Amino acid sequence: MESDEIVISGIAGRYPKCDSFNQFKDALLRGENLVTEDDSRFSVGLLDTPRRAGKINNIECFDADFFGVTSRQANAMDPRHRLIIETVFEAIVDSGFNPKELRGSKTGVYVGLGYLDTQEHSEEDEGTNGYKLVGASLALIANRTSFFFDFHGPSYAMDSACSSSLYAFTAAIKAMEHGEIDSAIVSAVALVLNPYETKECNLLNLLAKDGLCKVFSRNRDGFVRSEGAVTILLQKKSVCRRLYATVLGADMNCDGFKPEGITVPSSQSQFDLIRSIFETKHLDIRDVCYVELHGTGTLIGDHTECKSINDAFCSDRKDTLLIGSVKSNMGHGEMSAGLCGISKVLIAMETGIIPANLHCDDIDLSLPGIDNGKLKVVSKNKTWDGGIASVNSFGFGGSNAHIVLRYNPKQIIKSNLINNRLVMVSGRTEEAVQYYINEIKAISNDAEALTLIDAVHKFNIDGHTYRGYVVLGEVYKERIQRFENKKRPVWFIYSGMGSQWTGMARDLMKIDVFKQTFTKCHNALKPYHVDLFKIIFSDDPMVLENVINCFSIITAVQVALTDVLKSIGIEADGFGGHSLGET
Known part of the structure; x- marks a missing residue:
């Protein structure tokens, strides 16, 4: 049933140089390179590592009191914990829900992330205070979210390297499809805090020497390490208030044994996964108009992925399939990379523009699919004509994930002037x-x-x-x-004669609750030849010179106003009245 479709209803994130999803949108549409050279993490070039990386702003900032975290806990907490719980709150609000509305719900929390650098420090005796274990726990990064928001679904973190976030996304989708949960929080986070991790990547020849992620280029020589923290809220279409995209399918697999080695990607496994999703969900693969690739900018990675995408999508396709990778704009978000890719797709769906890939002036025309014109890299902002998009991801240990999204065709309702x-x-x-x-x-x-x-x-x-x-x-x-957090008593004061005027409360008839109660009063007085509608809509000031008309309209208006206040949750602690208002 369409009402049971799973949709993305909220999103929030921290991206390099961007403090929100909207800032990220603006940066991508401007074609801004979000990778920077500075010493905000460690000294530039330390351990002979590349000088550039994508970095989130202000990771040291956290409103601990708001999230019920003591200062000692906050100081011992890995910044990834802090980023996740912040973006979860923002994603819920972005969906149009107050977090209170989801408390006690069967909401699952699925977090993609890897090794926490602070675990190393927590194992040192110096400064041990009992909070480090909690603050550096992989499990608690999900459990803390469930605790604070009172979610009662499954809550765990998973690590499949660079496909972690789409593994988490897929796990959430499957749980919702099987009826295990009603909604899901999917989060992922990656930070570049440890220069030794960067050195390891460099020794494996994974990193671009110039700090540019030249995906699909003949000059590609690796990726740039980057940071990201993204949270997505998944809900059923029947209950959502905002709809970014509908999830048509999501699945994952693993390469298994490969003679080439564990870190070499498999185009066959990626092909099998993609075809399986479209066959299982009865989708026409030719309806896909854009694929957001993992696109790391490595020689073998781009070649393998282009082959799998070309084989899976283009064997029976007449038109060109557009492709791209957000890593060209922000670097490789590692465990958060998949959700960063989804962010880019949602931006395209929301704005009607697919953001351009950067650093691809010299496209490698030998890449499968590009060599025959079946695949085309979006090298400048391209109009989005709607339809279906896919997001592909794979981890360096062979864990593959793929999701299929359909854009929301509903037009945004706008008004030239919303008055009052x-x-x-x-x-x-x-x-x-x-x-x-x-x-x-x-x-x-x-x-x-x-x-x-x-x-x-x-x-x-x-x-x-x-x-x-x-x-x-x-x-x-x-x-x-x-606002002083003190509940002040609310009193309803009812007026008497002298509070009436011609046309009184006429505009309040636009409020359904007011009109319904007023109509009840009108029907009650009609047998006594009192026409409340005639009184309220009359422009003749002499109508209110009649005492019966005056008494009746004052009473009806105040009774209707009382029901309006009750309908928005305002209850009286006491009542007072003057003259007619005493009754």
Whole structure:
């Protein structure tokens, strides 16, 4: 059933030089090279390693108090733990859900990652404080997410090297397909903190000497190590509020024994995996219009993968298949690489533009599929015409993964002017709320986006001590204030004679709850020859000179307003009234 389709409904991430998915989108569409040369991790060129890498901003920053982590725990916590829990929160909010709405749910947490550098330090006696084991645990990087958000599905981390994130994605999809869970968090993270790991890669001739990932180029000589932290929320289509893409298929396999050695990729295994997905899911492989390749920029890796993609997709294809790899833009995100690839595909689906590959001016025309024109590298921004896209990934030990995504064809509903539209937000700081308000102003004509923001802030977010609102329209207003975490009593005060005016509450008839209650009052008074609709829509000031009309309209409006307040969760702690309002 279509309503049971699994969809990507939320995404958040940290990418090199980019603090969010939207910043990453802008950088890719600008064609920006996100690999940099600096000493923010270790000295440039240390141990004779390449001088460039892709690096996330501000990995030392973490709002420990918000996530219920003590300062001692936070100081002993691997930064990967911190990045995951931050991006999980942001991905849930991005989906239009308040995290409170998912508490207690059968949500699984699947994290792709590898060895944590801080494990080495936790094994040293100096500075041992009882928190290092917890802060450097592979298991707890997933379990901490389940604990904080109160998720009750499976929760574990997995390592299949560079395909880790798509292995995690596939495990989540299979669990949802089998009915084991209702929704899933899929996360992955990789950091370049250890120069000895970089040296190992360099000794294996995996790294590009110039720090450029020249995927598909004749001059390719390896990849550039890079960082990434990405989280995706998977939900059923029937319950999602945002739909980035529908997951049509996902699977994984392994090369098994190969005479060439364990680290040599197998085009046959990748071919078998791809064909198996399309046959099992009854999909027409010719409908795929773009494939995001693993694309490491190594001589054998690119050749092997192009062969498997060409053999799997192009044997019965008349048109050219577009291909690319985000590693040309940001380097190799290693354990996060698969989700970084998905990020690029979602950007193409959202914007209608496939971002260009970088550093491919001299494309290797001997690569399978490129040699006969069946495959074409997207070397400049290309219009996305919709359809199906695939993402391919393989680990250096032979673990392959492949997923198939269908774009969401629904058009975004926009309005030239949304007048008197109230949008409320909250945050940890005044600056955070102001940032949110600025974002709202930028999308003020996007009715659907504003609806998602409303849904997130329908319930209080614990720890958000600043509140703000903006009124969009011809008369713009905004306000931010600190919220004192004290529950003040709410009193409903009902007025009496003298509070009426011609046309009173007429605009409130646009609110369904108000109109329904007002109609009930009208029907109750109709046998007594009192027509509330005639009173409220009359422009004649003499209508309210009639005492019965006046009493009736004041009462009906206040009863209807009471129901409106109740419908949005505002209950009275006490009641007060004057004159007619006392009754």
